[in-house]
Amino acid sequence: MKFGPTGDPGMTRTQPLLFELDPTFTNRGTKAVTFRGKMDMPIHRWYRLTPSFSPALAEDIAKHFGLSATDLVLDPFSGVGTVPLCMKYRGIPACSVEINPYLHFVGTVKTRTYRAIEKIERYFTEFMKAFRNKLNAVPFEDRPALYLAEQAQHIPKINFPERWWSKGNLAQLVCLRKLLMERAETTETHDLLRMGALAILIPVSNAKHNHVSLTYAEKSLPTIDLAEVLEHQLQNMVADLHSVSDLPKSDVTIYSGNSKELSRVLPLRGRRVSSVITSPPYPNRFSYARETRPHLFFFDFIENAKAVGQLETDAIGGTWGKATSVLSTGVKPKNELIAKLLKPYIENIHNGGNLMAHYVTKYFNDLYDHAGEIAKVCEDRCRLAYVIGNSKFYDNPLPSDEILAGIFGHFGFALERIDKMRKRQSKSGLHEAVVFMKRG
Ligand SMILES: C[S@@+](CC[C@H](N)C(=O)[O-])C[C@H]1O[C@@H](n2cnc3c(N)ncnc32)[C@H](O)[C@@H]1O
Known part of the structure; x- marks a missing residue:
């Protein structure tokens, strides 16, 4: 077992070679997109978070962006730390932010440098x-x-x-x-x-x-x-x-906090982020807090059920327990942009059920706040790669990738392209995509 998607010694290089082909992001296999790609890889395999992405995907995006030791990569939705861990062993400085205290612990422990x-x-x-x-x-x-x-x-x-x-x-x-x-x-x-x-x-x-x-x-x-x-x-x-132990390493840090408040959470000290490689929660009602309850409670990462409810409410895409009661009180689009972007879809979702319409509205309201914060911490020519899955509510499609691009466009990030990486098997019409955007 080697580190790197194919055991490629390229893992140790920080500069792409001239003859290296640009990786492709369409029609990728399951292991090149999902958690399955990490289960036989050192350190990555320490904890299975099913909605986490493959190290091969983070690696390929880094290659595509031509990242080197002079960059600073940010993953604002760290999960189990896949992006910072990959960047560390490519010698690329990186940081990430995670709201769930257990997942923050996992990312931190996995990305430390152990000598003895x-x-x-x-x-x-x-x-x-x-x-x-x-x-x-x-x-x-x-x-x-x-x-x-x-x-x-x-x-x-x-x-x-x-x-x-x-x-x-x-x-x-x-x-x-x-x-x-x-x-x-x-x-x-x-x-x-x-x-x-x-x-x-x-x-x-x-x-x-x-x-x-x-x-x-x-x-x-x-x-x-x-x-x-x-x-x-x-x-x-x-x-x-x-x-x-013999691979070169860069410094990476996992911050505990909310990506809707990035500029407060990240102590950048004048430095700016040059690339964002990330995957926010998808609007599919998956609950990270619910999924990690055994771990959150095992070492008292969280105090009680009320605190888990609060974590869920603060997270993007929170849907479980207290978060559901918050949604049932009604959520309005926070501004005209969100109203305009959701207009073609939200009425149909409302017809199926108000709760889901509120869920979708809150999800994109939150993404708007997040995108505004990304604009504050990124440098002028920053490149972004957002991995996201589209959804269906009561059989009505919701193109999350396109709506996300619309929100970032408002903050000055131009859409380069949306690559559909793979179909999601369980429901027809669903796919996972990577949304490439660039500032300026
Ligand atoms: C799709 S997962 C990311 C998985 C990651 N790419 C990996 O491979 O491990 C989304 C993550 O975002 C976190 N999250 C949700 N809302 C957040 C917020 N407002 N601020 C920071 N992290 C958040 C969730 O706890 C979850 O770990």
Whole structure:
């Protein structure tokens, strides 16, 4: 397994060669667009976020823009940090912004530079020994309910934890969580260990990735040896760190914050962004907060269900829990531009249901605020690549890519082209596209 889409040593170059062909962005295969392209790649594979894009896509956009070490790339919707991680090992300075505190943690841990890998390995080995010792005293095979009742205050504060994990697995997770929380360390190595624990939460759960969103499996997962699963994960992580240790690296930073307030979140100190490579949430009602609940609660990245509702409401495309109540009170286009861009579509959506029409309106109102902030942080000749999927509401198509281009056009970003990358299988007429725009 090599770093880079095809193990291409080009990963280590920062300048494109003259004979290199410009990558194509139309009719791409699934692995060249979606999360599937990262599941066998070092570091990228540490956590599966289904609506995240392929490293090959970030790499190809960087090549197409001819980016080098003098650029500054921004991803305002960082997700699991695919763009900054790719830029780091191309030697291109980059930063990103993420609103979800768990995803912010994932991006941060994945993009740090780790030097003393042997020391990390020893730390992991020592931890696994301590964990196995603790597990010896946990009756997770025969009396997990008893242990869980005794340790009630250490169970993650997610609703119905026993729906997520069978009792025997939950008992082992609680033991792991206690041990990691007791250490109360703030070192980068300890964060890696926490990343390892977070990475196994879904594989040892009753949830499955059968759809874009997680769903509960019909049959709960039987009790398994959790230490073995964790050890395997940690071994993979160490192998991944070794595999990138010789590559050149640039500095990348993941900021925690809201991309509707970019100019406040980014401490650019006079520097300006030269390229934006990103993928905002699509207007398809996928909820990042809902999807990451087990992780948000496992290490108390978030306080309680109310805070998850607030996260969802603040995010672009928020649709779940409190965000739905906000939508039900009604949302108007924030100005004439949004009203004009939505006019051909919104009435049909209203006919299907007001809630969805409000959802779509809020989504593009938010994108407008975001685009205004991009205009503040970008340099004069900045180039943008926005990856977005179109949608259908009550069978009415919504060309999100074209509407997005219309909003950015208002802020002085000219549309270069919209490349349809792939059809989305589940529903006909849906595609994912990359919208290329340029300032000036
Ligand atoms: C399509 S995903 C990006 C995936 C990313 N390209 C990757 O490969 O991991 C969109 C991300 O935007 C984040 N997000 C949503 N609203 C945001 C906002 N207002 N500010 C910053 N991040 C936001 C979501 O939490 C989610 O992680």
